[in-house]
Amino acid sequence: MKFSRWALIITLVNVLLYVEKCSASLNLYLRTQEVQRLLGVPAEMYYIRDDLISLHALNFTIQLTPKINDLYFTWENTGGTKIPYSLEINTSNSAVIPKTDVNISTTGSVPSVTQTFMVAVACSGLVEEEVQISINLNLTFPNDNTNTLKFSRRKTCLDENIKNYVEINTLPQFTNPSSIFFIAICCAVILISILVIFITINFLRYKKIRSTESGASEPTNTTTTTFLAALPRNSVNASSYGSFRRMPSYSLIDDRSKDLQERITELTIQRFRVRLSSIILEGTFGRVYQGSYINEEEKEETVIIKTVADHASQIQISLLLQEGMAMYSLNHKNILSILRVSIEDHTTPYLLYPFDNNKNLKIFLQKCKVSSEGVHHTLTTQEVVHMALQIIKAMQYLHKKHLLHKDLAARNCVVDEKLNVQVTDNALSRDLFPSDYHCLGDNENRPVKWLALESLVHKSFACASDIWSFGVLLWELTTLAQQPYIEIDPFEMAAYLKDGYRLAQPINCPDELFAVMAYCWAMSAEERPTFTQLHVCLQEFYTQLTKYV
Missing domain, CATH: 2.60.40.2170 (Wnt, WIF domain)
Structure with missing residues (x-):
């Protein structure tokens, strides 16, 4: 009996080990x-x-x-x-x-x-x-x-040949004249209220137009910082693309879209010049293709193409264009700027980016855990710091141009086989990486676990908030793109950060590198370093690392 019991236990252990091995x-x-x-x-x-x-x-x-x-x-x-x-x-x-x-x-x-x-x-x-x-x-x-x-x-x-409705008399049956008189009075009051609201709206609109015209000659403040995502995402006040070639039927989200329309017009090319080859990434409505296009010199050029599916809404199309044009005309080796746009009526827009065998940085880091794709060894601290320095240079350039990124993360960077990194815009990121974004009851998906405390609570963004996000990105590099704060509910993030809690030091992460992350997550924005200071610090650390084999 005792022998049979031990034999049963050994058999169960072998089965469990087999399942674990083969799962x-x-x-x-x-x-x-x-x-x-x-x-x-x-x-x-x-x-x-x-x-x-x-x-x-x-x-x-x-x-x-x-x-x-x-x-x-x-x-x-x-x-x-x-x-x-x-x-x-x-x-x-x-x-x-x-x-x-x-x-x-x-x-x-x-x-x-x-x-x-x-x-x-x-x-x-x-x-x-x-x-x-x-x-x-x-x-x-x-x-x-x-x-x-x-x-x-x-x-x-349903049978579409049959009227799928039933006529119902929704008005109550009144049997006395006083009830009919009461209904007439209510209808009159409602009609008068609608007329008053309509007149008030038109008066306010006329007053706003007059005040805008009278203030058109006043000087504007040219030192104001502009944002990569400056247009509000929750507004539905739409204006048409009247200035586009081919008159597309999409609409932007804000009245301040004139400059964006002009930018898109400058980059627009005809659809027949673009050819889709294969899907690289795909979400619910967003898609990223590898393809090619015929440039002005009639030469074929390999590109990355961002677009949306046919069932995407007008707002999703507008966000694609708005966020994709965020880095328009930027020229830096560590920034992936938009190359061309293809917009034609009744078709989804194509956003074209240069392609040089680069891959999404987050997916690249995740694959480093399980395969040798991209590199033939585990990333070294020296390589991690080298990639971080490239991202810092890109952010220095952005801030010099008075631009804030507001969504700096591994998912919004690309890397090639030689570990050259480029920062990209955040077009389609919410759809392609849905687990990185959360809605906190304000009808807006935000990268909650990458945001600085002031951005999370007050939606306030500055250079210091990009510094905070860079600290989380550096943590992603050292952990091969693990999810930050994975055990914390998004609704509890603000309280968690206010209590002084931060991300833990990753395994095998040097103390010097983790100290840089900790400085980026200072509670007060004034206490955080600038990208220039981070560059000096990490460059010195990188120089020390290169002295060792």
Whole structure:
């Protein structure tokens, strides 16, 4: 009996060791935007998180409205072992939903980078019926164990030839003249109120125009600092691109867009000169391609192309243009400035950037953990400091031009095979790296865990706030792009920082380098160093490192 018990324990241990050895790391979930669209709840829904399957989520049947024709799933394999899959979609009535489609192959391997794929389930519009949709995903893990995940959806389809409405008399039936008189009085009061509001708005608008015209001759302050994201992101006051070639139908977000329109006009090229080759990064609505374009000398030039999907909203298109043009006309070897823009009516805009075998710095650092891609060894302290010095030079140039970045992070930098780093704008970053941005109830996604305390609390930005973000970026370099403050809830970040807590010193990070980070995170903005001081300090440290083999 005692021997059998020990044999059972040894067998269980061997099984656990086998599972640990053969396991991969798989995440499969619905992003916040998708859950908000389907259920009206701003939260992510995980079906698999780090290989742990949520049976509760899988057993939950989501009801789809007739207008929802596309379903979006996000997945990634962060382990080093491939996970083959096969995908099958079935419906309970093919006459109601005659065709289902996906924008990925039905067989293949789970991608090693975060990817969102789409399942199309459009109704025929000929039959009115509720249809059961079953999406079956077969996953084969490294231990040859195949799991079948079944996602259940129920969709109501309508017959478009029938008027899908019912006439309802919403007014109560009154049986006496006094009630009718009361209704008439209420309608008159409402009509008068609307007229008064309309007249007031027009009067204020006329007064504003007159005051603007009268103050046009007054001198303006040319020393005011401009921001890379100067236009407000929450305003919906739109103006048209009247000055563009081809008269595109997009709209910008602010009246102060005249200068931006002129910049885009200067860079605009015809669409037939641009050719898309392959997708590098993809989000819910944003996409980054490698491609080429024919320049003015009729020579083909390799470029990076940022654009959005066809289902992107007007505001998302406007933000792409606004943030993509942030570094227009900047000329520095450590800054990746926009090269060209392609805008034509009824098509999504293309933003073109120079390409020199550079990759996103955050993804590059993450891959250094698991493979030799990019470099054939683990990054040394000397290489980390060298990259940090290049970023400092770029930020010195930006501040010299009276520009603030406001979103300095590894995701907004690129690096090539020789570890040459360039700082980029933050166009599409919210969509491509959604876990780095959070909304704190103000309807604005912000890089909460990269922001200085004053930026987080008061939305106040200055050179010192970019210094704080650089400290977090330096921490990313030394940790190979780990998530900062991963255990802290975004809503608690302000209180956490006010209490004096900061990021911990990374493993194998020299004390001299961590001291630089700590100076960047001083509570008072006046106590933080400038980029010039940081350059002197890190350059001296880099010189000392080069003395050793």
